[in-house]
Amino acid sequence: MTRMAFESSSLSQIRFSRRSACGSLLALAAWPAAAQFRVEISGVGATQLPIAIVRFRDEDKTNQSPSAIIRADLERSGAFRIVDTGQASFDEASRPDMAQWRGRTADALVGGSVTRLADGRYDIRFKLWDVVKGSELGGQSNAVETPELRLAAHRIADFIYEKLTGEKGVFSTRIAYVTKSGSRYTLRVADADGENGQVALNSGQPIISPAWSPNGKELAYVSFERQKAVVFVHTVATGERRAIADFRGSNSAPAWAPDGERLAVTLSRDGGSQLFSIGRNGGDPRRLATSPAIDTEAEYSADGRFIYFTSDRGGSPQIYRMAPGGGGAERVTFSGAYNISPTVSPDGRTLAYVTRAGNAFRLVVLDLATPGAQPLPITDTSDDEHPSFAPNGRLLIYATRAGGRSVLMTTTLDGKIKARLPSQTADLREPVWGPYGR
Amino acid sequence: MKSLHRHLLAAVAAASLAACSSVPLDSQAPVESRTGATSTTGAGTGGGASSSQTRVAPVDVTGTSNVNFSNLPRVVYFDFDSYVVKDEYRPVIEVNAKALTTNRKMKMAVEGHTDDRGSSEYNLALGQRRAEAVVKSLTLLGADPTQLEAVSFGKERPAVQGETEEAWAKNRRAELASR
Numbered sequence: 001m002t003r004m005a006f007e008s009s010s011l012s013q014i015r016f017s018r019r020s021a022c023g024s025l026l027a028l029a030a031w032p033a034a035a036q037f038r039v040e041i042s043g044v045g046a047t048q049l050p051i052a053i054v055r056f057r058d059e060d061k062t063n064q065s066p067s068a069i070i071r072a073d074l075e076r077s078g079a080f081r082i083v084d085t086g087q088a089s090f091d092e093a094s095r096p097d098m099a100q101w102r103g104r105t106a107d108a109l110v111g112g113s114v115t116r117l118a119d120g121r122y123d124i125r126f127k128l129w130d131v132v133k134g135s136e137l138g139g140q141s142n143a144v145e146t147p148e149l150r151l152a153a154h155r156i157a158d159f160i161y162e163k164l165t166g167e168k169g170v171f172s173t174r175i176a177y178v179t180k181s182g183s184r185y186t187l188r189v190a191d192a193d194g195e196n197g198q199v200a201l202n203s204g205q206p207i208i209s210p211a212w213s214p215n216g217k218e219l220a221y222v223s224f225e226r227q228k229a230v231v232f233v234h235t236v237a238t239g240e241r242r243a244i245a246d247f248r249g250s251n252s253a254p255a256w257a258p259d260g261e262r263l264a265v266t267l268s269r270d271g272g273s274q275l276f277s278i279g280r281n282g283g284d285p286r287r288l289a290t291s292p293a294i295d296t297e298a299e300y301s302a303d304g305r306f307i308y309f310t311s312d313r314g315g316s317p318q319i320y321r322m323a324p325g326g327g328g329a330e331r332v333t334f335s336g337a338y339n340i341s342p343t344v345s346p347d348g349r350t351l352a353y354v355t356r357a358g359n360a361f362r363l364v365v366l367d368l369a370t371p372g373a374q375p376l377p378i379t380d381t382s383d384d385e386h387p388s389f390a391p392n393g394r395l396l397i398y399a400t401r402a403g404g405r406s407v408l409m410t411t412t413l414d415g416k417i418k419a420r421l422p423s424q425t426a427d428l429r430e431p432v433w434g435p436y437g438r
Numbered sequence: 439m440k441s442l443h444r445h446l447l448a449a450v451a452a453a454s455l456a457a458c459s460s461v462p463l464d465s466q467a468p469v470e471s472r473t474g475a476t477s478t479t480g481a482g483t484g485g486g487a488s489s490s491q492t493r494v495a496p497v498d499v500t501g502t503s504n505v506n507f508s509n510l511p512r513v514v515y516f517d518f519d520s521y522v523v524k525d526e527y528r529p530v531i532e533v534n535a536k537a538l539t540t541n542r543k544m545k546m547a548v549e550g551h552t553d554d555r556g557s558s559e560y561n562l563a564l565g566q567r568r569a570e571a572v573v574k575s576l577t578l579l580g581a582d583p584t585q586l587e588a589v590s591f592g593k594e595r596p597a598v599q600g601e602t603e604e605a606w607a608k609n610r611r612a613e614l615a616s617r
Contacts, residue, residue, distance in 0.1 A: 206594035208558040222562075227547070228589040229562060250566045250590045253559045266563065268588065271570065274562035294563040310560055316562060341557045354557065361556060385557055430558065 039346030077365030
């Protein structure tokens, strides 16, 4: 990456490129994945690497379009500008004309192929070229079952992202969220691009606050199926589930400790909404703090040094943090009279949360590493909720309201690149981004 | 005279409440369908994980429309971001407290609710605080704490839909439900 030339694209160039790419994608029904995306680019001077990803040879013989999936992944990351490739298609063994691709302003180029194997699987291959230097940067071959073709494409996007930015990609991770359709609530697990959604739980009662275990195998959440808020832990692969907090009153806001052995929860069993720590099987509840106020929405920092949480102990809801064993709390937010739903980046440097300004509830980010830093709004919507960091800390997923419905968006931390995840008719809420590995 | 009237009212209400908890689902009086309340009137009848919970299905959590409780007001409304039980709802507290003190076997859940602005979890805590304020008012008038459970649905079960101050005001509430 460091040896590759960056290009600081002007807004008009980005817009033009996006529009022409969109037009061609929408015209081609064979590329359904990318066609469902609406990537919004705002702001000037986003530093993006221009990359061309041609159609893979024989990809139209599958029910997926790996090249379109990779393009959409990389574009959504905000780190890349997608160069229009028209009808170009070649495979990993080709020797593309680098001068020609330089002329099309691409700094990197990807080609590949999909081949049906005798056992019914697909062999998906690709190669990544450095157009500026005219050299190969790597490639892979992977044999997968048909249902794993999307995942294979996401893994290629991860490879490209890491090769060119030096950071791990998050495209093969998973997200969880809740859909509401009429009076039906469904907890779903999907690919990070919102596709390939699978049902984890159907209920006639609300489900809120899903939280991934650190190993990505379990989801904790709050279900109202017992006519009150009860915290469950649910093994995604088997559907096995257990109530871990079902005390008198309400039980809510589960947050996994980084070791996966305990969770922070909000319990009202002793009066008020107070923070407790409880074992992953529901044993040994310990009170973390005692306040006459609401304490809730706990979230551990990745290094385990802090629990961030929302409290109105100062008269209005603000974000505080304390040691994981409890005790004295330190106020973190000072700007605004209503700050809720904290989530901290994996490196511990950035806090994202929702602030209320007038009647607008807006996602903001706060630089924790710079004393006195002011929160920066990164959306222009007014019903933002439930932000959650991607495991590489470069993207946030959140819920907001658009067109009278609740939708899920991803955004870069500067707010410049946003993508709306696909949805049909249901309201989508309570998104949470899973860890690496699946 | 007024006091006697209240006692009679409470006794009638208590009897109807007690009867309710033992009446099978299908012999309940029809529940009035209120516009915009579809997500709550279906409570308990939904399939999936809640199907084993039919014992709570008779409860109409939107409250005011169940004819069995027509003599017993069941909803207390709150101001924005407030959990103060206003004086105008003192009669609601009093009549339910009387029902509870008259029949010590009676149990109630007080369900706190909020409008739909802000996070699910902070609203859940606000609703919990409202429910606990109502429970405290009931116990101050003689109800036993073991008869009552304060729970919250936060913003998940709005009484009415809509993004207007009028709708929000109707959703900021605590409802008394027999258990």
